[in-house]
Amino acid sequence: MLIIPLPTTLIDFLIITNISLSLIIILVAMSTKDSLQFSIFPTLLLLVTLFRIGLNVSTIRSILSNADAGNVIDTFGNYVVGGNALVGFVVFMVIVLIQFIVITKGAERVSEVGARFTLDAMPGKQMSIDADLNAGLISDQEAKNRRERIEKEADFYGAMDGASKFVKGDAIASIVIVFISMIFGLIIGMMQMGMDLGTAATTYTVLTIGDGLVSQIPALLISTATGIIVTRASSSGNLGEDIATQLLAFPKMLYVAAATILLLGLVTPIDKWITLPIAALLAIGGYQLSKMEKKTNEQEIAATDSEEEEEDIKSPESVVSLLQIDPIEFEFGYGLIPLADTNQGGDLLDRVVMIRRQLALELGMVVPVIRIRDNIQLQPNEYTIKLKGNEVAKGELLLDHYMAMSPGVEDESIVGIETIEPAFGLPAIWISEEMKEQAELSGYTVVDPPSVVSTHLTEVIKRHAYELLGRQETKQLIDHLKETYPALVEEITPNHLSVGEIQKVLKNLLKENISIRNLPIIFETLADYGPMSKDMNLITEYVRQSLARQITKQVSTPGEPLYVITLSGSVEKKIADGIQQTEHGNFVSLDPNDSQLILQATMEETERLSQMGQMPIILCSPAVRMYVRQMLERYLPQIPILSYNELEANVEVQSVGVVNPS
Template sequence: MKLKELSVLIGVIFIVIMLIIPLPTGLIDFLIILNISLSLIIILVAMSTKDSLQFSIFPTLLLLVTLFRIGLSVSTIRSILSKADAGNVIDTFGNYVVGGNTLVGFVVFMVLVLIQFIVITKGAERVSEVGARFTLDAMPGKQMSIDADLNAGLISDQEAKARRERIEKEADFYGAMDGASKFVKGDAIASIVIVFISMIFGLIIGMMQMGMDLGTAAQTYTVLTIGDGLVTQIPALLISTATGIIVTRAASSGSLGDDITSQLFAYPKMLYVAAITIFLLGVITPIDKFITFTVAAMIAGGAFQLTRIEKKTLHEETAAADEAEPEEDIKSPESVVSLLQIEPIEFEFGYGLIPLADTNQGGDMLDRVVMIRRQLALELGMVVPVIRIRDNIQLQPNEYVIKIKGNEISKGELLLDHYMAMSPGVDDESIVGIETIEPAFGLPAIWISEEMKEQAELSGYTVVDPPSVVSTHLTEIIKRHAFELLGRQETKQLVDHLKESYPALVEEITPNHLSIGEIQKVLKNLLKENISIRNLPVIFETLADYGPMTKDMGLITEYVRQSLSRQITKQMTTPGEPLYVITLSGVVEKKIADAIQQTEHGNFVSMDPNDSQMILQAAAEETERLSQMGQMPVILCSPAVRMYVRQLFERYLPQIPVLSYNELEANVEVQSVGVVNPS
């Protein structure tokens, strides 16, 4: 155990000993001076902190200091009542500080207690209570503000995490201070009770046990009790003041002394007003003119000096800025390096679509982006990078663009005062509007006015508001290009996250058998065919089985797909309905198998262009026919050629799933509704 931890434990144990075992007067003197010193250190630290959280241990420290002071009070009372002696420090406070006048000492003690109890403690308690309440009430708003800044690109993920942790710490701190302030209040009440008990029982013990007369007993025990009260109350007052400083302290860039001097004297003109007021007070009233004129001269002189310093500082800052800015713009490497940054995902829009992202105009685009990232994390199993949202005056007013790694992927156009309506298949001639194309899936649609919305819904049209249109479009684009967003760094984060729960599994695979880059290739292959990688434990189990056998990542991907058969089956089928598929004829599968070329960099299909063109044309005709029947086209083939069939089809039919028999569960009903067999 470290020495720091051991010292705190010993200190707590010693406080308990103080409550039980009588202490010699010399040790009591030492502990009293230590108590005053500790209280002084606490209030100085409270004044020097720039933020309340820098002294986050204060609530617990408040409890320990209060307990120490109570233990010290018990020891001093025991010594006063048993020996009529509490040491040199208490005797000094009882005789020297108040001049031996017990009545004056009692009044001073009561004034200190009342100041602490009514003014400082009561105020600190109320501020703690209100601070805790407002901090908890403001937490949801602060969290939304952090998410908005994160999605807008103003802060990084690490900064967002730090700000969230700070909000949680603030809530914990003010909640603890709300309870800890009760310690100070109880300590003030206990001080009053202890003094009265000590005085009353001191008289009784002095007269009945020690044979003193009433005057001697009253003088002896009252002086000692008042001295004990003052010795205890001064540190208590310092601690109470520190409590008030902590709970009323707002975050700033300087200590309390810096803030007071910089903010109190921030307006030199107001000091002139104060100086004139004090000067007139000396002229008009009988107050000693020497005092008022001296104070007025000091304030006016300080105002004059502050004005000179302010003008000089402003001149220096202006000159320095004029000299530094051009040099920084030209010579600073950051001015060029920052231009090299390419955002993973960007959403740019024209000035006419600003209300989408402006919360003051009712826009909720930032909140929608947060939900999109959460939805895709659940569907794809990867953390989608921050989506940067910004306006672009080069675009048309109602136009928006979606970019992936700096390249434009898709665009669209919105009419904010209209709704997009998509026909159910049978058009209603009474529904008229501006013809357009639904951007996410390329379906024909029309923009209709708000007055026609209800009629369109009654006619069976799917009616969507503009924010939902762009949200769906953005979601689909990210899904299609998710494999491009998964780099080695993102893969490393997924591996590290999995390692927290499955350390043995991860250690078996990497770095001995598969590198991060090779794992990335497998995950990208899955995402490229819209297969979620959320079930990483199953994926890594398969990598552990087949990784040591081959370095062909395409082949390993096929094994992984087969291990995810239950997931793939659920994704491709509808409960209670068969899976309608298009199969490949034996001739086509044999042609593809014969065209496989094996190289040291992997296997690929090298087929005669005429043959490949005929196969692609036949597949396109079959998938088109199935789409017209209202069914989702799925191509089913043998496991040996599935990977190569996908290679053949992915350029011309990228959205058509290609499955193998081993990727479907045995209980799935499969119906073949077409065969790819070019004549």
């Protein structure tokens, strides 16, 4: 660039490269947390200054030789300053004066003072390091690292003291270059190009000012970066974070600023449409920051109170902890401690984590934390599962045995201790480890004790999931859905349906083993039918119909027909005629003899289907499904009861039994 004339296209490319490089440098300077993170800056400052000077030589050569310096300079000379050479000259002089008198002068002084203070403080810092090392507070390696850092700081500020002279010299050179270019441009234009005075003045002045602006804008960015680097104190954040944290640390000052701007607009001729929005913005910002500050203080107070409460609970006189009831508890006798003791190879805690993840995917709800504890009041090999303080299931394990369940054909050579599989109530036997392989070869399903208790715990939680879904848990699900479907949630709650009403629908679904994971579809249905009725049982029926694809997949096997038990027309008519409507909802009222006959016939059909190896499913019309469920849920809680609208049209349905009491 200093020797060889360059084409204007290449000059344009180098000018844009210079601007880009300057932007990168100032952004990096703003992002550093410590000056040493950008220790290459003094050398880089010399290189970019040399690059800019070389670029100046190329552009001046092109301007004076051809009255053309490329598209970028022409754009700055004509478009940016409107082709007005006088305006461009004033803008150029303002930029140069700001850079030279304000930024460069200040950065030079800060660099000089910083270098002097760093050198003066070196002996004291070295002595402090030696004192910490002798006292054993730091290691030899840490002492070495600290000394190296002190040396680097001294070198850096010394280099910055010299490098800041480059910026100062560059600003002086820019002013001189512009005047030389303008004067000799007039001479060359009139004497060599044959231009008149006005044409030569306009052409060369505009090009020269454009060249000056193109070179001085990157120079201003580099000067600013120099000032940022030398005035930057070490902190844990970058410049943006520190400004946001420290400048806005006093929200009340924003109110003072807002009041001042508002007063300016009211008592002076300044346009109120300018001052009022700014004052309002400052006031709103102060209010929001005050709220955030208050919330932070409350959280800190709450954290302090929580620590004090923990200390109170630990005190011998406190009995507050005894009032807490855990949602789910798993208690076991001392003989089962190896299940939960990781030192003895127990993996129950890991299994519990996996159970909660699995149930979150299957049920669509967050299962509460399961409290695991030993209980000396239980038998050594006994365990119990409690929900909200009440026992709902129990079992017994033999840790040195395996549970084997027969495939249907008994093998007399497989002997053990007879028991009942706790999750599904199937007959099983406890066998020794020596007999495990033989039992597997005979077709038995062999399960180790941790898997037995994991399966039992999973099934118990599934069966009672609806009891674990309270209003607080429902609110958490609604808030989670609102993050991705805000319009859907806002349409439903709180105007049409309360949290309690939504909870009732979700509990109804969980009670019949229907996953609530697909909350968007559930809420779409609630939005459609919620304003029409306050009968949550009826709305649940509409939600079930919207989940037809999910329900079909849950009860059917692809490629195989769905075997069901249907209700005869007379039974459905009898149930429909017995529906009573009240202000609290609808229910079915039948003669006790009729109810007993229907229940007995249903149990006979489900028993017959179970013996055939098929899962019993009752299928009825949508109008009576809810009431059939009310009649049978006490006696057949695990039997799916579906309506025709809850099955997809492509499913082949075969009726293998009809409930028709004689």
